[in-house]
Amino acid sequence: xxxxxxxxxxxxxxxxxxAGVAAALAAPSxxxxxxxxxxxxxxxxxxxxxxxxxxxxTLELDTRTSLLDALREHLHLTGTKKGCDHGQCGACxxxxxxxxxxxxxxxxxxxxxxxxxxxxxxxxxxKLHPMQAAFVKHDGYQCGYCTPGQICxxxxxxxxxxxxxxxxxxxKLTARPRVNGDEIRERMSGNLCxxxxxxxxxxxxxxxxxxxx
Numbered sequence: 001x002x003x004x005x006x007x008x009x010x011x012x013x014x015x016x017x018x019a020g021v022a023a024a025l026a027a028p029s030x031x032x033x034x035x036x037x038x039x040x041x042x043x044x045x046x047x048x049x050x051x052x053x054x055x056x057x058t059l060e061l062d063t064r065t066s067l068l069d070a071l072r073e074h075l076h077l078t079g080t081k082k083g084c085d086h087g088q089c090g091a092c093x094x095x096x097x098x099x100x101x102x103x104x105x106x107x108x109x110x111x112x113x114x115x116x117x118x119x120x121x122x123x124x125x126x127k128l129h130p131m132q133a134a135f136v137k138h139d140g141y142q143c144g145y146c147t148p149g150q151i152c153x154x155x156x157x158x159x160x161x162x163x164x165x166x167x168x169x170x171x172k173l174t175a176r177p178r179v180n181g182d183e184i185r186e187r188m189s190g191n192l193c194x195x196x197x198x199x200x201x202x203x204x205x206x207x208x209x210x211x212x213x
Contacts, residue, residue, distance in 0.1 A: 043062040043063070043064070044062065044063045045060050045061065045062060045063070046060070046061060046063050046109050047059070047060050047061075048061060048070075048108055048109045048111070048112050049112060049113065050111055050112065050113060050114045050115070050116055051113075051114070051115045051116065052071075052075060052077070052116050052118065052121070053077075053116070053117060053118060053120055053121025054121065057075060059074050059075075059108070061074065061108055061109060063107065063109050064107070065107065065108050065109070066103065066104055066105075066106065066107060066108065067094075067101075067103040067104075067106050067107065067108045067110075067111060067116075068080060068082060068085075068092045068103035068104040069108075070108035071094070071103060071116075071118060077118050077120055079118055079119035079120050079148045080092050080093075080094055080103060080118050080119065080148055080149070081145055081146065081148055081149060082104065083145070083146070083149075083192075084104075085104045086104070086105075087102045087104055087105040088192070089146065089149075089191070089192045090102065090146065090149045090150070090153060090190045090191030090192060091145065091146045091148070091149040091191075091192075092104045092149060093148075093149035093150075093152045093153045093190075093191065094116055094117060094118045094119075094152050095116070095117040095152050095155065095156055096111065096114050096115070096116050096117075097114050097115055097116075098115075098156075098159065099156065100152060100153050100156035100157075102190075117152070118148070118152070119147075119148035119151060119152060122151065122152070122155065129151070129155070130208050130211065131151050131154050131155050131204065131205070131208050132151055134203075134204035134205070134207045134208050135147065135150070135151060135201070135204045137204065137207070138200045138201075138203045138204040138207070139197065139200050140197050140200040140201040140203070140204040141197070142193075142195035142197045142200075143194070143195050145194070146191065146192065146193050146194070149191055150188070150191050150193065150201060153187075153188060153190070153191045154188065154201070154204070154205045154208075157184065157187040157188060157205065158179075158205065158208065158209055160177075160187065161177045161178075161179055161183065161187075161209070164176045164177065165177070167183060167186045167187050168186055169182040169183050169185070169186035169187075170183065179206065179209040179210075181202055181206070184202050184205050184206065185198070185202060188201065188202075188205070
């Protein structure tokens with residue numbers, strides 16, 4: 001203690017404290033330098049082939065590339081939209097080996113040999129897929145951003161019902177599901193529409209379902 005009661009700090013203690021503070025301040029810089037060093041490492045590239053809309057495509061991709069980015073950035077199939085990029089909105093939905101899938105949540109290299117249908121493979125402006133035509137008729141698209149994922153999901157939904165796959169809205173797990181509003185809304189719940197065109201979308205799917213039966 002000094003004459004007024006304050007604790008005394010020796011030169012050795014002062015140097016130790018200063019060194020500790022300097023190390024703490026330098027830690028983020030060291031971590032950042034390591035991140036930059038890791039980023040500078042060349043990516044691991046792998047070849048992957050799959051069938052897209054009836055055409056075989058072979059790509060050499062960074063193994064971290066999502067299927068969504070492979071479709072949009074490498075194959076320029078921009079109909080598949082990037083919405084939340086977290087698998088929550090359904091805008092990136094495509095049909096893969098007969099099942100709908102969120103392409104933002106899966107890596108392209110995981111799907112060697114897969115058969116993938118995007119919105120571009122369902123129909124053309126001159127010959128729309130029945131689901132596309134129904135969306136136009138019932139104004140199920142509105143702003144249109146979520147529409148490709150909505151339509152791909154809707155096509156898969158009817159295939160699920162036709163195959164007898166139950167949902168949480170099904171009355172019985174062992175009985176063939178019925179095509180009704182509850183079934184359609186439950187199965188389409190993973191596809192969000194910011195415009196709120198849900199009733200129109202249900203009407204479009206119901207119409208196509210009626211034509212299939």
